[in-house]
Every structure is written in structure tokens, then in C-alpha cells.
Amino acid sequence: MNHADLLFELGTEELPPKSLMTLSKALELSVTMQLKELGLAHTEVTSYATPRRLTVIVECLQLQQSDRQERRRGPSVKAPSNAIDGFARSCNVSPNELIVIDTEKGQYYEFDRSIKGLKTLDLMGNLIQKALADLPIAKRMRWGASRDEFVRPVQWFILSLGSDLIDIELFDLPNSHQSRGHRFHSQSAITITSAASYAQQMRAEGHVIVSFEERKTMIQSQILEQAKVLKAMAVIDENLLDEVTGLVEWPTCLTGRFDRRFLELPAQALISSMKEHQKYFHFVDEQGEILPLFLTVSNINSKNAAQVIAGNERVIRPRLADAAFFFEADKKTSLESHNRALDKVVFQAELGTVMDKTLRMSQLAASIAKDIDADSILAARAATLSKADLNTQMVLEFSDLQGLMGHVYALNDGEDPIVAAALEQHYWPKFAGDRLPESSVASAIAIADRLDTLVGLFGIGQPPTGSKDPYALRRATVGLLRIIIEQGLELDLGSLVIKAYHLHGNLSVPLDKVQPQLLDFIFDRLRAYYEDQKVAIDIYLAVMQKKSNSPLDFDRRVNAVTEFLMLDSAPALVASNKRVSNILVKNGMGEKVFDATLLVEPAEITLANALNKVRDENSVEGTHANYHDALKVMAQLADPLEQFFTDIMVMTEDEGLKNNRLALLAELQIELGRVADISLLAR
Incomplete structure (x- = not known):
């Protein structure tokens, strides 16, 4: 065998x-x-x-192991003796055990042996x-x-x-x-x-189902069966399903109940109490309203399931009672009153307290709101209250309710519904693919919150390094970019970084270092963003060469280049543009401005006329950042440029003519690079 x-x-x-x-x-x-x-x-x-x-x-x-042959080429037979001896020692043999082989370069020593497999x-x-x-x-x-x-x-x-x-x-x-x-x-x-x-x-023999996937499927099936019996809809959280699968070797699902009075609590508070602390699944009705039911996954097949259920009901009751007590106690005071205690909560040792952060956020959010036509007064108010719920008993007990409880308590206090919703939504998106803020006010606060943290940490010399990112700045940056791009917000991050920097007031790294470093960091994150959207990396790199400080403008360019590459003329124009770039890199730009009167050959005259036509049309298209149409217009240059390289010798002996042709290509390169550096496209 x-x-x-x-x-x-x-x-x-x-x-x-x-x-x-x-x-x-x-x-x-x-x-x-x-x-x-x-x-x-x-x-x-x-x-x-x-x-x-x-x-x-x-x-x-x-x-x-299979037997194998080991061959090692050594020094030339003409090499010094110490080199030959050293090679022999590395092979654990004496020099006379080496063989000599003939090669194109002469005779060399070789070590050759059979190695028996272990x-x-x-x-x-x-x-x-x-x-x-x-x-x-x-x-x-x-x-x-x-x-x-x-x-x-x-x-x-x-x-x-x-x-x-x-x-x-x-x-x-x-x-x-x-x-x-x-x-x-x-x-x-x-x-x-x-x-x-x-x-x-x-x-x-062991009453153990060793397959993780089999146990997971069993649990999911049992949950759905229980839901059918209860005439309810089970909410199966994938992460919770994986976690409970990792807790049991013989899964048995049991359903219990809790007092209906606890339904007065915010639904997420109930879910958090059951999910985070007890690892319970919950049920909802056809309208999506939570029901006074829970499902636990037991690791035993009990002969008295009712007793196990009763035990779980006894456990969940005080948890929910605590939540109800905290909820009622919090509502006795206004959300704003909790803000005062934030002055004692350190955000970061060099960046002050959480209260300091909210004050900075309030001013920055108001400024951003004006830029995106949102209500700056509501934005400032929401930013001021954005972290107040951190000092509520509910959030201190259930940290995952941060933001949501601010929303609930703000409504209880009679705050504007837009302000109240922004307290929850400014944390969105929390993870890849998560929803975005639903109002422009919430978006303004979400951007202000992330920018304040980014500018502050870069301003004290603590950007992410390697795999270390303790403040999750990479994730915050992707969220920032998603909000701006996917909600179509025209914002200049360069000016916003300056505003955020001055609001801090005492950062150790000067602004002229923070701004370029942070902008590079932010736009570098777009690489992962577009990779997730299956945008080719060469498109991202081409646009990076012509980027402004507006992520929305960057996205418009990416979409325009993606559409441009679908044109029949795109491959030829890309190839010719690469040739233009190579010529200019090797030979310089010639004269600063080409002289049309010096053009003598039909192909170069045709190209110059086409360039003027494209430039005139694009001067109108470019003012509206209509990059799709601008690139379509540039496609007109494909045939004249290809013909130019077929008929024209750029590096002619006539120095004046050569420099004029180089100048023509230099102006052509400027026009072709209006949207992106298409010479970088791998097409």
C-alpha cells in the first residue's frame, strides 16, 4: 500500500x-x-x-517521499582552490568527489547525488x-x-x-x-x-457533530421550523449564527418568552440584550415588529426541555428589567444634560476630551452643511448632541446602542426629528456595505466627525502604520469617501482639512505637512473602494495623476474613463498616447508653444487641426466637468494621431521642425491628460 x-x-x-x-x-x-x-x-x-x-x-x-536527484552547479575548474574547497564543504563532500561538466562557458564543478525520500x-x-x-x-x-x-x-x-x-x-x-x-x-x-x-x-458514539457547516445548517433549519410553529418570522443574524455554531457540539433549539411590557423598550435595546449577552435569536411579526419571543441554542438534548426553557426565561427577565430601569432613568433628564459630563471623558490625551471634540464637530459640521446646502443650524445642534448618549445608563450597559439611544432620547426631549435621526445616522456606515446617512444634516456630521479624528491624529503624528490602526482610520476614511461619492456631495477636502486643523488649534505637526500627507492617505483608500467595485487598477492610477481634492470629481473621472474604454477608438488612442509620452520623456517638450506655420506635412497639419477642434469643444465640456463627453471628443484624435506616427518622423534632423513637432505632441499630451493620464491604461 x-x-x-x-x-x-x-x-x-x-x-x-x-x-x-x-x-x-x-x-x-x-x-x-x-x-x-x-x-x-x-x-x-x-x-x-x-x-x-x-x-x-x-x-x-x-x-x-519520492526519491529525487539533487544537482548543484559549482565554480569553474579554473577558480581558486579555496572557492572549490568551500563549495565541496557546502555539499558535505571532499573536492575529489565533485564531478566536472562541460558547459558553453567552459568546464565547471558539479555536485550530483540521489536523495532517498523520507x-x-x-x-x-x-x-x-x-x-x-x-x-x-x-x-x-x-x-x-x-x-x-x-x-x-x-x-x-x-x-x-x-x-x-x-x-x-x-x-x-x-x-x-x-x-x-x-x-x-x-x-x-x-x-x-x-x-x-x-x-x-x-x-x-460521542454525540458530536464535528462539521461546523453541518451544525450551522441544523441550527438554521431548527430556527425556521420553530418560527413556522410560532407563526412568526425569525431574524437570523449571520454573525450570531456562526458564533452559536461555535458554542455547541450537538445543537438543540428551544424557544422561550418574555413579558410583553418589555416591548416598550426600543427594539434594538431588546435585540442587543438578547443577542450580545445571551446569544438569543429574536422573532418579528409580518410588520417587522419584535415579538416577546426568543430562541436559544442549547448544547444538550434535554429530557425536560421545558425546564431548560424556564431557566433561560429566568435569566433574560432580569436583563430586560435592568434595561427597562436604565431606559426610564435616562428619560428623566434631558440628553443635553449628559453633555456636561463629556468634559471629563478623554477622547485622546493630546486631542482633549469628548466635549472638545463635539465643539469642534459643531463648527465643522455647520461649515460642511453650508457647502452641501443643508441646514447649518440643525447640523451644529446635532453635532453638539452627537456624543451625549455616551453618558447614558443604557449606552454604558449596552455599548452597541450608541447613537440609537441618542436618537430615541432626542425625540423624547422634543428635538427636531432631523437632529434626532442624525445622532444615530452620523455613525453610518459602520462597516463595508453598510447604509449611509439618510439626510444631508446627518451626512455633514458624519463627515465632520471622521475628518476631526483624521486631522487630529495626523496632526499629532499618529497616522496608521503597517497593520496597526488603533483608531480604525482606514475604515473611517472609506466611510467618509462613500458618503461624499455615493451621495454626490461636492466638497473640497483640501479646504476642509485646513478648517479642521485650525479648529484643533494646538497640533504638533504643521499644517503644510498634515494636509498633503492626509490627502494622500484619503485618496489612497479609494484604491480599495474601487477594487470592491471591480474597477480596474489602471483606471484608478490614471485618474490619480489628474486628481483634484474632490472625491466626487475623482469618481466622475473614473466613470468617464471606464465608459471611454468601451469606445472602438480607445485602444488606438491609448497606445498612441503612450508613444507620445515615451517620446516626450526621452526628448523633452521642444518649443513651449508649437507654431502652426511651421507645419509642412499633411498628417501633422491634420493632427494640429484636430487638436484645435477638440480643444475648443472641450473648453466648453470641461467647464461643467462633463468628463464623459470630453473623452468622447478626445476620441476624435485617435485616427489623426495614428496617421501622424505612420507618416511623420518626429526626430528629424531639422532642429526647428523637430522642436515644433515635439511642442505639438506636448500640447496634445496636455489635452489628452485633461481627464486622466490615459497613457497609464493597460489597454
């Missing part, structure tokens, strides 16, 4: 559910990559993950140890007297190839065929007879 199945199971205390699949996929990838490096062939690789185990199975793994059984121990060491674990822990570290204490492991155990110890534990089943439903050890029977044995 030349092949056998490899089984590796690492049994632990309960693993962190949110990182379970990350660990599982990383383990599988490391094993797969190392097998490739070792030259060991195999068929399918399968990984399993439960709260108490990480498993990898490799099917039909080659039992021994047994897979002898290689797997180191492979698994490396795979475990390389797992992405932020914080490792120790347990007992061992100095070994892992994300959770390790209790057992299996590492076998076919029926053979690999001779290795991990975490001071011996290798064996013994696994363990469900913590409550399986008490005795389970002897795994083969990798092929592993999943079925764990299900039948």
Missing part, C-alpha cells in the same frame, strides 16, 4: 467561538502547504471544528508542531506545570497515519487512538479506528 489517510485531532477546553473557524482554516492551510513543500501527494483535505476540537483529515496521503510517518510530527505554532492566536495561555502554550488547555490528541500512531508528544500528552465525545452526553473514551470512520464515530 502506497497511501494512507492522515488524522489529526487536537482536543481542548472550549475554544473561543468567534475565532474557531479562523483557527480551523489556518490549521488546514498550514498542513496542506507543508505537504506540498514536502512533495507528498494526497487527495482531499477536510477540516472539522467544534468547541472542544480542531481536526484535519488528509485522504490518500503518500507514505514516502517516510511520511517520520515527517508528520514536525509538520503538526509547525502548524500549531503558526496558528493566528493573539494571546496564548499556559496551564498546569507545562511551559507549552495554546489558546486553551489541551486535553488529548490523535495523530495517526492509517492504523499507525506517529511517535510524538504534544503539550506533554501521549499520542493515542482515544478521543472524547460530548461533555455531557458521552462519558467514556472513543477509540477511533480510522480517519474514514472518524466523523461517523463521533456522531454515533
